[in-house]
Amino acid sequence: MIDFLEAAIRIATPLVFAALGGILSERAGVFAVGLEGMMLTGAFAAVIGTWLTGFSAVGIIFAMAGGGLLATVVAIVTVRHRADNMVTGLTSNILALGLTTYLMRILSGSGRPLAIHLDPIGAWPVPVLSKIPVLGPIAFNQPPLTYLAVIGCAVLSVFLFRSQWGLKLCATGENPEAVFAAGADPLNIRMTAVIGCGAIAGIAGAVLSLQQVGTFTDGMTGGRGYLALASLIVGRWNPWGAALACLGFGAAEALELRLQSLGVPLSSYVMQMAPYLIALAVLAGLGRSSRLPAAIGKPL
Amino acid sequence: MAALLEMRGMVKTYGSLRANDGVDLDVFAGEIVGLLGENGSGKSTLMKLLFGMTEPDAGGIVFKGRELSGHRPREAMAAGIVMIHQHFMLVEAMTVLENIMLGWEEAGKLLRRGTIADRIREASERLGLDLDPDVRVADLPLGRRQRIEILKAVLRDADLLILDEPTSNLAPSEINELLNILRRLRSEGKGIVFITHKMPEVIEVCDRVVVLRAGKVAGKAGIAGADKASLAAMMVGRDVTAPLSVEPKAAGAVRLDIRALKAQDLGPLDLRLRGGEILGIAGVDGNGQLELAETLAGLRPVESGAITLDGAEITHATAARRTEAGLAYMPADRSTTALVKSMTIAENLMLRDSHRQPFSKGGLLDREATRKEARSLMERFDIRAPSEQTLAGSLSGGNQQKIVIARELARQPAVLVAHQPTWGLDPGATRFVLERMIALRDAGSAVIYISSELEEVLAVGDRIAVLAGGRIAGLVSRAEVDMTRIGLWMSERAA
Numbered sequence A: 001m002i003d004f005l006e007a008a009i010r011i012a013t014p015l016v017f018a019a020l021g022g023i024l025s026e027r028a029g030v031f032a033v034g035l036e037g038m039m040l041t042g043a044f045a046a047v048i049g050t051w052l053t054g055f056s057a058v059g060i061i062f063a064m065a066g067g068g069l070l071a072t073v074v075a076i077v078t079v080r081h082r083a084d085n086m087v088t089g090l091t092s093n094i095l096a097l098g099l100t101t102y103l104m105r106i107l108s109g110s111g112r113p114l115a116i117h118l119d120p121i122g123a124w125p126v127p128v129l130s131k132i133p134v135l136g137p138i139a140f141n142q143p144p145l146t147y148l149a150v151i152g153c154a155v156l157s158v159f160l161f162r163s164q165w166g167l168k169l170c171a172t173g174e175n176p177e178a179v180f181a182a183g184a185d186p187l188n189i190r191m192t193a194v195i196g197c198g199a200i201a202g203i204a205g206a207v208l209s210l211q212q213v214g215t216f217t218d219g220m221t222g223g224r225g226y227l228a229l230a231s232l233i234v235g236r237w238n239p240w241g242a243a244l245a246c247l248g249f250g251a252a253e254a255l256e257l258r259l260q261s262l263g264v265p266l267s268s269y270v271m272q273m274a275p276y277l278i279a280l281a282v283l284a285g286l287g288r289s290s291r292l293p294a295a296i297g298k299p300l
Numbered sequence B: 001m002a003a004l005l006e007m008r009g010m011v012k013t014y015g016s017l018r019a020n021d022g023v024d025l026d027v028f029a030g031e032i033v034g035l036l037g038e039n040g041s042g043k044s045t046l047m048k049l050l051f052g053m054t055e056p057d058a059g060g061i062v063f064k065g066r067e068l069s070g071h072r073p074r075e076a077m078a079a080g081i082v083m084i085h086q087h088f089m090l091v092e093a094m095t096v097l098e099n100i101m102l103g104w105e106e107a108g109k110l111l112r113r114g115t116i117a118d119r120i121r122e123a124s125e126r127l128g129l130d131l132d133p134d135v136r137v138a139d140l141p142l143g144r145r146q147r148i149e150i151l152k153a154v155l156r157d158a159d160l161l162i163l164d165e166p167t168s169n170l171a172p173s174e175i176n177e178l179l180n181i182l183r184r185l186r187s188e189g190k191g192i193v194f195i196t197h198k199m200p201e202v203i204e205v206c207d208r209v210v211v212l213r214a215g216k217v218a219g220k221a222g223i224a225g226a227d228k229a230s231l232a233a234m235m236v237g238r239d240v241t242a243p244l245s246v247e248p249k250a251a252g253a254v255r256l257d258i259r260a261l262k263a264q265d266l267g268p269l270d271l272r273l274r275g276g277e278i279l280g281i282a283g284v285d286g287n288g289q290l291e292l293a294e295t296l297a298g299l300r301p302v303e304s305g306a307i308t309l310d311g312a313e314i315t316h317a318t319a320a321r322r323t324e325a326g327l328a329y330m331p332a333d334r335s336t337t338a339l340v341k342s343m344t345i346a347e348n349l350m351l352r353d354s355h356r357q358p359f360s361k362g363g364l365l366d367r368e369a370t371r372k373e374a375r376s377l378m379e380r381f382d383i384r385a386p387s388e389q390t391l392a393g394s395l396s397g398g399n400q401q402k403i404v405i406a407r408e409l410a411r412q413p414a415v416l417v418a419h420q421p422t423w424g425l426d427p428g429a430t431r432f433v434l435e436r437m438i439a440l441r442d443a444g445s446a447v448i449y450i451s452s453e454l455e456e457v458l459a460v461g462d463r464i465a466v467l468a469g470g471r472i473a474g475l476v477s478r479a480e481v482d483m484t485r486i487g488l489w490m491s492e493r494a495a
């Protein structure tokens, strides 16, 4: 049971980062369909950065830059040039998949993907707290980026709901005209929010490649960006709510891994569909009851 | 004392249209200046120039002794000018408190919710605004939402408040409260520009009036020497308070015959209209007016009874067939039913007849002919806009209604059903609509004129019917109108 919960938290970590980024973007009024691509770019950049320098911290900075760069493209196309959010997001996802796959082969010079093997970032047990029975191993014996995800939830909550910047950002997603009338520039706010979303989604990718796997494989995000998107809707665009939803999906995946290792006679492919099926069911259940930011997807 | 605000020779053009054409305006501290003018006369444009929402082509602004130019709303606000827009700039999903804090430096980078909430309560108390900081804007009626904007201005120590048609969406009681609030602000030494096209409010609350017409100052007056008729004449350039000339016509053949008509929340009722007459339908709103209009237009199913138009039965005909038969309909809901705001004037003009000459040829739309036809209709019906390609939604209410009139009246319908056709229009546009109705009547059509403005119904109707509880409570010719009986009919509920 302890193992199971520990695994659920571990699996949820990248989803949480991606969802936090997505909240930033959607609260400002831009659909975060591009999370998947930003995450994948982040995963790639993190591995390259770490491989080049030997420091995972540098890898993480690379990841933020990579995700942010792709997001900048998305921001320019959707916010400045008023293109459709959905189409642009999906296109950027496909672009990221193609580009990272290609770059892995270019960098190796041999036509095969570059072979990089890094040691996954290990757990950082918190002194004293990690010795608490049951809770300790679950919550205080996690790798560093998982702690950062929790801190990220707290910081984003304060930012969105307690600061003037957050107020302006949320108002931009609701009624950009009101923001303009209040003397701020909704266009800049949206651009910044989308780029910020990319940087945070980049960290989500880094979690995947540096903390969980130790290498980059083609298309390794495997739809987690979309799962994060579902989480933030289920969590009503609230950082803690979204994190909880991510934990739910993480638990579903952890359970699936557990069942697989127990040799349940069900195709592993079917089981891998579980989190996505749950996501669909929950979204259908929420239906119209979840209120989107009023001006989301509407160009300025 | 030097003026708080001086605007000199303001010019703003949109394409070939001179929205402001050399306008001067002075405002002193502690006075309310009424900015009066028909829709489209350039009032909002002038204020947008002042507030820095658009750039003037020429002219200068001096505020509190300092030149103000090339500014944006942010600088205008910092200087002490606040604009309360016709459409409130509020975030409905947020609370009063959050809306007040939005973009306000004193709220702090990390928001000081408690402090600001206390200041809201204090100012709300002092000015009688009755605002609770923690209520969501979406849950407030329009009158209260407006007060949030006023409160914003007060808390930010604005010296000049601009209110753009602040009463247009308010209930009468709310209007009175607003005027009281404005008086309190005046006594606190604020300068106020009050934009409206409603005379009584101006006379009640303003100290001075500046009248705009077609982008120019048509007149100025202290309120002491002004009266309703002279102000209206300044606004429109002619006297619109003069009675309409409605010589009774010899009524022609029966054009619309309604027998024992029954639909949901309507009837049974009988009505018979001859060519060359206007039947005015009065009554308190919500007594079957919408039901009657939409049933006649073919938008609601008839339960029983019969409707005959020029001898042809149309009881269960579709709206399109009724149009063919010669029925025209002007819905009360101009912005969503009568027009497609996101389409151009030309497209709106061809909506009903797009499949016919001159709009189409051989089953395909003829763009060039459509544009030409649109331009000629704009000329005939005095639709003022930069071009026929202008979006309908960007026009003033009066010009929008003129599009509807042009579309419905251009083909000389046998019968016109007009529902609240003057709603929200200024005196000039109202007059235009009424005159068109009479012209249509004089050309031999029958008109059903439904309105809750009794004065109008009495002015245009050759006969006046009163709807109460979905039925005709009474019907008289204009010569025999007795206000007491009309009042009694209006208050009658269906037995």
Ligand SMILES: Nc1ncnc2c1ncn2[C@@H]1O[C@H](COP(=O)(O)OP(=O)(O)O)[C@@H](O)[C@H]1O
Pocket: B014, B017, B019, B037, B038, B039, B040, B041, B042, B043, B044, B045, B046, B384, B385, B386, B394, B395, B396
């Ligand atoms: N952004 C714009 N583009 C084109 N024409 C405009 C624009 N804003 C206003 N107009 C035109 O300028 C004229 C004056 O408009 P406005 O100042 O809004 O009038 P008012 O507020 O007195 O009703 C109108 O004919 C209107 O159609």
Ligand SMILES: [Mg+2]
Pocket: B040, B043, B044, B045, B086, B164, B165
């Ligand atoms: Mg206006």
